[in-house]
Amino acid sequence: MHQEAAIRPPLILGHRTYADITADVAAPIENKAPTAWYVLTAIAGIIALYGVGCILYLISKGIGVWGLNKTINWAWDITNFVWWVGIGHAGTLISAVLLLFRQKWRMAVNRSAEAMTIFAVMMAAVFPMIHMGRIWLAYFVFPLPNQFGSLWVNFNSALLWDVFAISTYFSVSVVYWYIGLIPDFATLRDHVSKAWQKRLYFILSFGWTGNAKAWQRFEEVSLVLAGLATPLVFSVHSVVSMDFATSLVPGWHSTIYPPYFVAGAIFSGFAMVQTLLGVMRKTLKLEAYVTRKHVEYMNIVIMVTGGIVAVAYATEFFMGWYTGVEYEYYTYMSVGAATGQYSWAFWALIICNIIVPATLWFKKVRTSFFWSWIISLVVNTGMWFERFDIIVLCLHRDYMPSGWTMFYPSWVDVGTFLGTIGIFFTLYLLFARFFPVLALNELKTILKSSGESYKGEVLPKSQH
Amino acid sequence: MANKVIYAVYEDPELLKDAARKLVTAGVRVKDVFSPFPIHGIDPIIGLKRTRMGIVSFMFGAFGLSLAILGTYYMAIYDWPMNIGGKPNQFYYQNVAAFVPVLFEFTVLCAAHGMAITYLIRNKTLPGMPGRNPDPRSTNDKFIIELRTEENHGHAPEAITAMLRETTVLEINERQY
Numbered sequence: 001m002h003q004e005a006a007i008r009p010p011l012i013l014g015h016r017t018y019a020d021i022t023a024d025v026a027a028p029i030e031n032k033a034p035t036a037w038y039v040l041t042a043i044a045g046i047i048a049l050y051g052v053g054c055i056l057y058l059i060s061k062g063i064g065v066w067g068l069n070k071t072i073n074w075a076w077d078i079t080n081f082v083w084w085v086g087i088g089h090a091g092t093l094i095s096a097v098l099l100l101f102r103q104k105w106r107m108a109v110n111r112s113a114e115a116m117t118i119f120a121v122m123m124a125a126v127f128p129m130i131h132m133g134r135i136w137l138a139y140f141v142f143p144l145p146n147q148f149g150s151l152w153v154n155f156n157s158a159l160l161w162d163v164f165a166i167s168t169y170f171s172v173s174v175v176y177w178y179i180g181l182i183p184d185f186a187t188l189r190d191h192v193s194k195a196w197q198k199r200l201y202f203i204l205s206f207g208w209t210g211n212a213k214a215w216q217r218f219e220e221v222s223l224v225l226a227g228l229a230t231p232l233v234f235s236v237h238s239v240v241s242m243d244f245a246t247s248l249v250p251g252w253h254s255t256i257y258p259p260y261f262v263a264g265a266i267f268s269g270f271a272m273v274q275t276l277l278g279v280m281r282k283t284l285k286l287e288a289y290v291t292r293k294h295v296e297y298m299n300i301v302i303m304v305t306g307g308i309v310a311v312a313y314a315t316e317f318f319m320g321w322y323t324g325v326e327y328e329y330y331t332y333m334s335v336g337a338a339t340g341q342y343s344w345a346f347w348a349l350i351i352c353n354i355i356v357p358a359t360l361w362f363k364k365v366r367t368s369f370f371w372s373w374i375i376s377l378v379v380n381t382g383m384w385f386e387r388f389d390i391i392v393l394c395l396h397r398d399y400m401p402s403g404w405t406m407f408y409p410s411w412v413d414v415g416t417f418l419g420t421i422g423i424f425f426t427l428y429l430l431f432a433r434f435f436p437v438l439a440l441n442e443l444k445t446i447l448k449s450s451g452e453s454y455k456g457e458v459l460p461k462s463q464h
Numbered sequence: 465m466a467n468k469v470i471y472a473v474y475e476d477p478e479l480l481k482d483a484a485r486k487l488v489t490a491g492v493r494v495k496d497v498f499s500p501f502p503i504h505g506i507d508p509i510i511g512l513k514r515t516r517m518g519i520v521s522f523m524f525g526a527f528g529l530s531l532a533i534l535g536t537y538y539m540a541i542y543d544w545p546m547n548i549g550g551k552p553n554q555f556y557y558q559n560v561a562a563f564v565p566v567l568f569e570f571t572v573l574c575a576a577h578g579m580a581i582t583y584l585i586r587n588k589t590l591p592g593m594p595g596r597n598p599d600p601r602s603t604n605d606k607f608i609i610e611l612r613t614e615e616n617h618g619h620a621p622e623a624i625t626a627m628l629r630e631t632t633v634l635e636i637n638e639r640q641y
């Protein structure tokens with residue numbers, strides 16, 4: 001049996017048995033939902049409906065209803081796309097990369113982080129689709145045999161790489177998530193008592209029995225999927241960054257984009273995990289599983305990736321200045337950006353992404369539930385500004401001063417963005433109500449090695 | 465005498481492993497083990513071979529990569545080479561660098577989905593399948609060894625039961641089938 005060093009803080013607090021873990025995870029599903037859940041779902045649902053309305057309006061009128069203009073032809077749409085994809089990265093990082101690194105603390109957060117990933121990638125996919133204008137031709141992005149002469153996709157284009165990257169990433173994440181969910185659904189199937197719930201989890205659990213061979217295959221499949229998903233995580237945001245990096249726009253055309261975007265994605269993704277878990281651990285009473293130590297571990301990841309991002313900003317600032325080219329004077333990291341008309345966006349980025357997360361270097365801050373929750377919101381905002389700055393600031397000073405302009409979002413821009421947040425939270429709230437929010441069968445494997453009441457106790461030993 | 469199936473219920477994976485080891489040493493064949501989570505180290509004790517899921521994944525991945533190479537070659541080199549600023553477009557090796565992201569993604573797509581589908585079919589876990597675990601507690605907090613008398617003709621059922629009682633067993637259930 002796996003033994004854990006005594007000085008490591010326990011990952012499961014209080015006295016828990018295997019049955020207690022099942023009961024704790026099943027409680028939010030079996031019990032009546034708290035009023036707060038209905039209120040939150042109603043609010044999120046209304047915002048989601050408004051967003052759907054905005055999207056339908058956009059499709060019927062065309063993307064002229066956005067605030068785009070001839071100079072700034074990408075703005076909130078692609079900002080939101082990159083923001084959502086970035087948020088999605090934490091889920092796969094937690095479940096795949098941390099599995100390969102044998103980080104046991106991931107078990108308490110991976111399920112909800114993966115759900116977040118899937119919903120975030122869904123929201124991300126909305127933006128390029130509606131940005132096409134004619135969404136009914138969206139299937140053109142796939143290399144399908146057709147009768148329009150020989151009309152194939154352009155495999156040299158970063159935009160097409162994105163299609164492959166995002167669709168692979170989404171579908172593999174869904175499969176990975178669901179394969180982990182099957183045994184937990186089976187646990188619920190055998191645990192719940194209401195007839196409709198029994199029926200629901202009977203279907204969802206696919207007839208999982210949990211015999212030795214099934215578990216052996218389960219472990220192998222989890223490991224191989226983690227191995228496949230790990231390069232996938234890094235490739236997806238690298239490819240997203242290449243949408244910019246392979247272009248010739250000053251400020252976008254930068255070789256450090258792929259690693260810097262990946263770090264930024266993990267940075268914002270972990271912030272979103274913190275935002276969601278901060279609320280969930282209280283409302284679903286998961287304090288025993290999502291502990292102060294978990295929050296600290298996640299904050300350390302935010303610190304490290306935030307540091308990488310800060311170094312990338314500094315590099316971009318220096319390079320923009322060092323080239324001495326006038327066009328680089330107004331990139332998103334430049335003196336022009338810091339002092340020009342968009343200086344508020346520039347400083348919002350610096351404050352939210354560098355200065356505020358720097359407080360996590362203090363142990364008091366990074367072990368505080370309240371402050372890490374506040375910082376997670378700030379980081380989420382900051383990462384939205386990062387993408388806004390990269391896109392709008394690099395575009396707003398065109399090559400000719402006659403093309404210089406500002407971007408003003410229309411109500412459809414705002415409505416679509418808020419709408420995706422509403423849809424995201426609606427899906428997430430439904431997930432929190434009907435799905436096992438902790439990977440309970442994984443947690444049971446560490447109960448006897450890392451449970452508070454078992455640590456240091458003499459365990460029933462087998463003769464090796 | 466009708467064939468019997470014996471279920472020995474344990475409370476801890478380590479206790480189950482000890483019991484299984486004892487039974488197997490005595491020459492009893494363990495039919496299966498049901499548990500709420502993977503018991504590490506049980507496979508060699510009850511004689512399970514290593515799973516071939518990894519090989520399946522590799523083969524699907526190799527298939528995906530081949531298909532992607534074939535597809536990009538046909539579409540972008542053979543059928544309609546695109547002229548982008550006069551860049552060379554006649555030969556695959558001149559273009560393959562730009563296809564790497566697509567080749568990689570498609571390889572992963574096929575490897576992951578091919579393996580996942582194989583896994584679901586081999587485990588007989590598909591939508592609507594009934595759960596065949598002998599006891600609902602085996603997905604919660606109990607660990608169960610399944611033995612069949614028809615596979616253990618060398619041992620009297622009573623002898624097996626007695627052997628089980630010597631282990632730290634919680635309960636022993638017998639069923640005719």
